[in-house]
Amino acid sequence: MxxxxxxxxxxxxxxxxxxxxxxxxxxxxxxxxxxxxxxxxxxxxxxxxxxxxxxxxxxxxxxxxxxxxxxxxxxxxxxxxxxxxxxxxxxxxxxxxxxxxxxxxxxxxxxxxxxxEGREVSIAKKQKNIISDELSVMLKNDAALKNSFDVFTKAKQNEFHEYINEAKRKATKQNRLQKIIPMIKSGEGLYDRYKK
The missing domain is CATH 3.90.1150.200 (Aspartate Aminotransferase, domain 1)
Structure with missing residues (x-):
């Protein structure tokens, strides 16, 4: 807590x-x-x-x-x-x-x-699309999940893919996948709660 x-x-x-x-x-x-x-x-x-x-x-x-x-x-x-x-x-x-x-x-x-003074480090935006095989398979097999996912901006979609890809172990990738599925279905971006 x-x-x-x-x-x-x-x-x-x-x-x-x-x-x-x-x-x-x-x-x-x-x-x-x-x-x-x-x-x-x-x-x-x-x-x-x-x-x-x-x-x-x-x-x-x-x-x-x-x-x-x-x-x-x-x-x-x-x-x-x-x-x-x-x-x-x-x-x-x-x-x-x-x-x-x-x-x-x-x-x-x-x-x-x-x-x-408003000085900030400028951070270059990532240009590449990141794809997680695990999330891609899940989206392919669940039309409702895919529809919810497609509503997100490309940047938010990339955040979900990157979150899965950052995990090194297969079990961790699966745990992360199970964590984000309800978020995607409810329309909540991976970092939305921290941006409030």
Whole structure:
């Protein structure tokens, strides 16, 4: 179950409680507004995402939504999904001692200014059509499903195909297929609930 607020999120990640609390206190010294999006603390200015905090198995961290625009003079940021992620950058902390509040705040303030100035990383649109064999077979064998699928834009259709293709194991592909069938039938795009 997704947390309703940041306190709940931190309580679900007690292993990183001190790091998360410190990062939160640094962010809360700025003008950013605190929210929960995608089940994690996300901070916005003028309703635009700027930075988030998160806890993972091996680290706690910040992610900057347009981190590729940051100067990163201290060389703290990484692209967590090289080749996939264009704009977002992470800053990982393995211990609370690695968190340098003044430096963290300077990065956050730069990110806020970038957002206020409307600076964003432009992401090239994918031109190719992606086809998942598993989804194609399902669409071929279920006319009602195909009719529902055909209502979606090409971009949304590609999202469904890509979601299936990204899975490496056949069992995972089948699980994902079973997850998206009701979404397709109800006219819900794969990422619609996150875009609200």
């Amino acid at each position: 997704k947390p309703k607020n940041v306190d709940e999120y931190i309580q679900k990640h007690l292993q990183w409680e001190n790091e998360l609390m410190l990062l939160r206190s640094i962010i809360n010294e700025t003008e950013l507004e605190e929210n929960i999006k995608w089940g994690a603390p996300t901070y916005t200015v003028n309703n635009k995402n700027v930075v988030g905090i998160g806890a993972f198995k091996a680290y706690a961290g910040l992610w900057f939504f347009n981190g590729a625009l940051l100067k990163d003079e201290a060389k703290m940021l990484i692209n967590a999904q090289e080749g996939k992620t264009v704009a977002m950058r992470q800053w990982r902390f393995n211990t609370i001692d690695e968190i340098r509040p003044k430096l963290v705040k300077s990065y956050i303030e730069e990110a806020i200014e970038n957002q206020k």
